[in-house]
Every structure is written in structure tokens, then in C-alpha cells.
Amino acid sequence: MPVPQARFTELLADIEPSPTTKSHASGGHSGIRDHLRTQEEFKDRYISSFLSGSYARDTSIRPRTSADGQERPDVDIIIVTNFETSDHPDDVLNEVCRALEDGGDGYEVERINKRSVRVETWQADMDIVPVVQTSNGYMIPDRDNGTWKFTNPPVHTSWSAEQNKRFGGRFKPLVKLFKWWRRINPSGKRPKGFVLEVLVSLHAPTAETHYGAAFAQLLTNIDKAYGFLASLDQKPFIADPADQSNDILGKVKLAQWKDFIDKVRVYADIARRAQETDDMDEATRQWRRVFGDRFKATANPAKAASYGGFAAATPLAAGYTFPDAMAAPASKPRGFA
Structure with a gap:
């Protein structure tokens, strides 16, 4: 049986992310995308952006509880840019980092990763990934070997x-x-x-x-x-x-x-x-x-x-929605990793 x-x-x-977690994810990624879209030194680089990873695919589970008792979602943000694959990945990621930090509403960059820039706010932990669009997908910069690699998150x-x-x-x-x-x-x-x-x-x-x-x-x-x-x-x-x-x-x-x-x-x-x-x-x-x-x-x-049978099932939570909300950026950069 x-x-x-x-x-x-x-x-x-x-184990479904809570409505609060989803709302924080929405506010976090909306703020990052708006910041890069309008940032004075980067807006000419910015073409479009979209979510990637498990939040985009609705396959995420509730985040781990952090040391401060919060459940912060981990969100991947793809930034489509007009960089070229002849540009060195280090230069590309450094430029994204500077754009994120710049201005009165700048963000605190946690580190520069192999292929992304990491930003952590009270709302969400986010990896910002610059890409160049091709005829059949996207090219992503790789700092480790100084090259660009094919990817296609929408697929x-x-x-x-x-x-x-x-x-x-x-x-x-x-x-x-x-x-x-x-x-x-x-x-x-x-x-x-x-x-x-x-x-x-x-x-x-x-x-x-x-x-x-x-x-x-x-x-x-x-x-x-x-x-x-x-x-x-x-x-x-x-x-x-x-x-x-x-x-x-x-x-x-x-x-x-x-x-x-x-x-x-x-x-x-x-x-x-x-x-x-x-x-x-x-x-x-x-x-x-x-x-x-x-x-x-x-x-x-x-x-x-003796107590009337099994307990009823709780309905499975619905898919993600992302209301418009802005992230609250941190104050100063802590440097790169």
C-alpha cells in the first residue's frame, strides 16, 4: 500500500518558494535590469534582458535559510549587449561591474565570477550574465580561458x-x-x-x-x-x-x-x-x-x-509571477573574487 x-x-x-520569496526575486531582478538599461555609461551597450535558470523555468525550490534567517532567492539575469566576441571577457565583465556600481542607486558587487557578476541584496542573490546574440543563440564570456562560449537559455x-x-x-x-x-x-x-x-x-x-x-x-x-x-x-x-x-x-x-x-x-x-x-x-x-x-x-x-482518514492534500502552488518592484541596492562595493 x-x-x-x-x-x-x-x-x-x-518546498515551493513562498510568495514573499517570489516577490523579492521579482523586485531584485527588475531593479538590476532597470539600472543597467538606464546607466549612463552602459545604456548604449544594453539591448535587452531576460531571466534564466530555475526561476525562469519554474523549477526552483525554496532557498536555503541564510545566516540572518532570510530565504533569499538565487536569480540568473541575462543582459543582451552589443559587445563583440573579439572583446576580452575580463574587459566585458569589468565593464558590467562598473556599470552596476555606478551612480547613487549603484549596487554592491559581491564578486566577478567566471562568466557573470554577482550582486547580493536583501531581496535576492543575482548573477548578471552579459551575452552577445548570434543567429541561433548567444555567446557568453568565459574569464578562465579568455574565450566566448555558445549558450541558449531560452531553448x-x-x-x-x-x-x-x-x-x-x-x-x-x-x-x-x-x-x-x-x-x-x-x-x-x-x-x-x-x-x-x-x-x-x-x-x-x-x-x-x-x-x-x-x-x-x-x-x-x-x-x-x-x-x-x-x-x-x-x-x-x-x-x-x-x-x-x-x-x-x-x-x-x-x-x-x-x-x-x-x-x-x-x-x-x-x-x-x-x-x-x-x-x-x-x-x-x-x-x-x-x-x-x-x-x-x-x-x-x-x-x-479512528480520526476520519488521511489528511487532505494541500494544493500545489501556482507558477511564478513577477510584480513590478525595485531592488534596494547596497551602498558600497566589497571587491571582486
Whole structure:
């Protein structure tokens, strides 16, 4: 007897970013985009901007709580510019940094990353990524090797929406469950983010409507697909939906991948036991090992009858909306990393 679907939809509602978090994300990215669009030294560089990453694809989960007790969303902002790929990435990112810091409404730059400029405000932590548009996508600067690389975030966003249709609306919830499982049972920094989405697309059952059964099968299928290769110290090539020549595991080290597959194997067994047992208390205990103590308990039917059955499911939160609001920038730069 599987744990009721209600327990999984309740967990999904619980790990959804709160309305306050979404509002802060909206205010943060709107302020950054307006600042760069109007900044005196940068406005001639600015062409357009759009959101990227999990917030754009509606696959984010609630942020971790920071040291000050806040849940700040992590937002990726793409700034389409008229830079040229002959411009050195260091020069491009430094110019974006100066534009962000400039003026009375300037922002505090936390650091310059490999391909972006990081700004952290009370509302949101944001990575600002300058790009140059091409005929079939965008080129992104890479400080590490001084070159520009192809990317196409809008394709990732449309691809994710297509997968959600293919799964009957269950793709994005499964991605969120997968991300939450990774947070509760970490095995290192990578794989993360979009890689997890692609793995769900490749290995989750599209027709299974029960989230517990679908998640257990997802882990089992990933182990079957890559476990033997990992035992041979090999990592697969998994194509980027936006560029079939690009391996989305390119940033994942072999040791990280092996640790991830080992973790998948362990929890695939736990999830199978949770699905196969006839003891509701035991099933709940196993699922709480998978998803942590935010996964609510369900009593055995005999116990549940004494108080009128199982608890009703909480409706799954709706998708993101971004009201117009301005970010509150910080006062002075702390330097680069």
C-alpha cells in the first residue's frame, strides 16, 4: 500500500518558494535590469534582458535559510549587449561591474565570477550574465580561458515547458522533488540545476501519476543507466537540449559523478522499500529518509479510521509571477573574487 499522493503534493507545496520569496526575486531582478538599461555609461551597450535558470523555468525550490534567517532567492539575469566576441571577457565583465556600481542607486558587487557578476541584496542573490546574440543563440564570456562560449537559455526554458507537457504536468514537480532530495542527501556540489532536469526528462516514467512510484523509478532508472559505467570510472556524455554537441556533465568531475551515482543507488533501494511495504508507518519512515522531516507522516489505515482518514492534500502552488518592484541596492562595493 503506497503512501497517499497527498503526502507528496503537501511536500511539493512546502518546498515551493513562498510568495514573499517570489516577490523579492521579482523586485531584485527588475531593479538590476532597470539600472543597467538606464546607466549612463552602459545604456548604449544594453539591448535587452531576460531571466534564466530555475526561476525562469519554474523549477526552483525554496532557498536555503541564510545566516540572518532570510530565504533569499538565487536569480540568473541575462543582459543582451552589443559587445563583440573579439572583446576580452575580463574587459566585458569589468565593464558590467562598473556599470552596476555606478551612480547613487549603484549596487554592491559581491564578486566577478567566471562568466557573470554577482550582486547580493536583501531581496535576492543575482548573477548578471552579459551575452552577445548570434543567429541561433548567444555567446557568453568565459574569464578562465579568455574565450566566448555558445549558450541558449531560452531553448532550455521552452524545452522544460515541453517536457512538462510530455509528463502531463508532472515533470516540474518531479524535478523539484529531485532537487529537494539532493539538498537533504548531498554528495557534493555537482551535479545540480539543469543537469537534474535533464536526468528527470531522460529517466522518469512519463505515464506514472503517483509521485512516490515515479520518484522511486527515476532513481532506479538512473542507477541502471549509469551505475556500471561509474564502477568502471567512466562518466557518460549527456547532450544539452540546446546544443547536442555540448555535454551537460562537462563541469561535473568524475569523482562527483561517482558519488552522486552511489547516492542514487542507496536511495533507489530505500524508495523501492517505501513503495513495496504494506506497513504505512514503515513506508512513511523510509520516505522521510529520502525527503527529510518535511515529509508528513501518514498513519496505518486502522489508526487513521479512528480520526476520519488521511489528511487532505494541500494544493500545489501556482507558477511564478513577477510584480513590478525595485531592488534596494547596497551602498558600497566589497571587491571582486
